Amino acid sequence: MTTSAAEDATATTGEQWEQMWLPLFPYSTNDLAAGIYRRPRPIALGHRYIETNPAGMSNLLVVDVDHPDAALRALSSVGSHPLPNAIVSNPRNGHAHAIWTLAEAVTRTEYARRKPLAYAAAVTEGLRRALDGDKAYSGLMTKNPLHDSWEAEWLHTNTWDLAQLEEELGDHMPPPRWREGTKRRGEVVGLGRNCSLFESARHWAYRALRHHFGDPEGLASAIHAEVNARNVEFSEPLPASEARAIAASIHRWITMWADGEAVYGATFVAIQSARGRKGGRKSAETRQARVAARAAAILGES
Numbered sequence: 001m002t003t004s005a006a007e008d009a010t011a012t013t014g015e016q017w018e019q020m021w022l023p024l025f026p027y028s029t030n031d032l033a034a035g036i037y038r039r040p041r042p043i044a045l046g047h048r049y050i051e052t053n054p055a056g057m058s059n060l061l062v063v064d065v066d067h068p069d070a071a072l073r074a075l076s077s078v079g080s081h082p083l084p085n086a087i088v089s090n091p092r093n094g095h096a097h098a099i100w101t102l103a104e105a106v107t108r109t110e111y112a113r114r115k116p117l118a119y120a121a122a123v124t125e126g127l128r129r130a131l132d133g134d135k136a137y138s139g140l141m142t143k144n145p146l147h148d149s150w151e152a153e154w155l156h157t158n159t160w161d162l163a164q165l166e167e168e169l170g171d172h173m174p175p176p177r178w179r180e181g182t183k184r185r186g187e188v189v190g191l192g193r194n195c196s197l198f199e200s201a202r203h204w205a206y207r208a209l210r211h212h213f214g215d216p217e218g219l220a221s222a223i224h225a226e227v228n229a230r231n232v233e234f235s236e237p238l239p240a241s242e243a244r245a246i247a248a249s250i251h252r253w254i255t256m257w258a259d260g261e262a263v264y265g266a267t268f269v270a271i272q273s274a275r276g277r278k279g280g281r282k283s284a285e286t287r288q289a290r291v292a293a294r295a296a297a298i299l300g301e302s
Contacts, residue, residue, distance in 0.1 A: 016154055017145055020085065020101050022059055026051035027141065036141065048149050052142040055241055058120060059105035061165075063098045063127045064137035070096035071153065073131050081130035082160060082168040087153045088143040097143045098131060103159035108194055108242055116162070121192045123162050126169040138193075138236040193231075193238050198246050201227045205250050220251045 027036040028044035028051065036049070044050050052060050065073055070089060074096065077083040082100065089096035106120040107113075128135070145152035166173055205223050212219035227247040231237045238246075 014146060016086075016157060019157075020060065020099070021050075022057070022105070023051050023054040026054070028144075029141075032141065045144065045146055048144055048147050049141045050144045052139055053105075055239065056245070057105040057107045058139075059102045060142075061100045061102065061120070061124050061127060062137075062139055062142050063124070063131050063133035064095075065098060065131050065133050066095045067132065068094035070094055070098075070131075074098040075155075077168075081127060081172060082165050083155055085154070085156060085158070086145060087155070088145045089151045089153070090143070090149075091151050098127070098133075099142070100127065100165065101159045103161050106162075108245070114195065114198060118195045119162050121195050122174055123165045123169070125192065126166065126173040129174070130169060130172040140236070193234050193236075194242065194246065197227060197230055197234075197238065197243070198250065201230055201246065202250050202253070205254055209254060216251075216255055219255070220247075223247045223251050 023044075024041050025038050026041065026044045028039050028047040028049060029036045030048045032049055036051075039047075052058075052062055067073060071087050071094065074084050074087045084098040085101045086099045087096050088099065102120075106116050108117060124139070127133070128137075143150045201223065204226055205219075208222055208226070209219065212222060224244065224247040227243050227250070228240075231243045237243070
């Protein structure tokens with residue numbers, strides 16, 4: 001390739017990445033062990049590792065494939081998985097990041113709808129399974145395809161919606177309740193952390209509500225504390241901003257009804273009454289069984 005052709009190819013690569021990659025003030029570093037720091041976009045693009053998505057949204061899905069034939073696995077997509085938009089490989093060991101670009105970003109803020117986020121987490125898990133990717137990869141940082149340390153292959157510029165990705169993944173998609181199979185919170189990574197944290201803390205908050213009737217600020221503080229406590233149990237916790245957004249979303253959901261206290265009180269009474277009736281029926285059945293046994297014993301003696 002001539003110098004001019006190489007420069008043209010580099011320019012095209014840069015333009016593609018500029019369109020795919022959205023962060024304006026991302027984390028970046030040349031050495032992950034030395035820590036990651038937020039920097040202006042132009043400076044970050046000079047580093048080996050950069051933040052995959054901007055805070056609060058995800059438009060890139062990335063799978064970390066720690067195999068020497070990672071690029072071949074990603075390219076061998078027919079009947080297995082959708083072809084990634086780009087593959088960024090380590091020339092020394094063949095390990096690579098496979099990247100898919102979404103047509104519509106999935107939001108992760110406190111105003112985000114949970115179903116699209118859960119859907120994106122499931123699709124990402126399907127992609128990981130298809131390529132036998134690293135289960136522990138959180139998706140926060142990715143190899144910078146413009147850096148000389150890596151070899152980048154740009155396969156196409158089409159964007160994907162989640163339904164298309166799911167269709168091509170086929171049997172690689174996880175079952176509907178796959179996150180419930182993860183017994184320890186520390187095993188959950190990537191977008192699955194958002195879903196897991198929201199669901200577990202939400203159910204806790206429903207029970208905690210009875211202690212904070214008439215005290216929305218106290219409820220908000222309790223929810224934030226619980227979310228933060230659960231977040232640190234992840235092997236790689238969510239950023240503090242995302243944990244705050246999840247806590248705020250849970251608080252807003254619980255307190256969105258003007259008659260929330262009355263509804264909760266009525267529901268609590270109904271549940272307790274139902275439990276009482278169930279317990280009463282069981283006690284009556286036990287007493288009847290005892291009477292029958294006693295009668296049988298008496299008749300047997302006579």
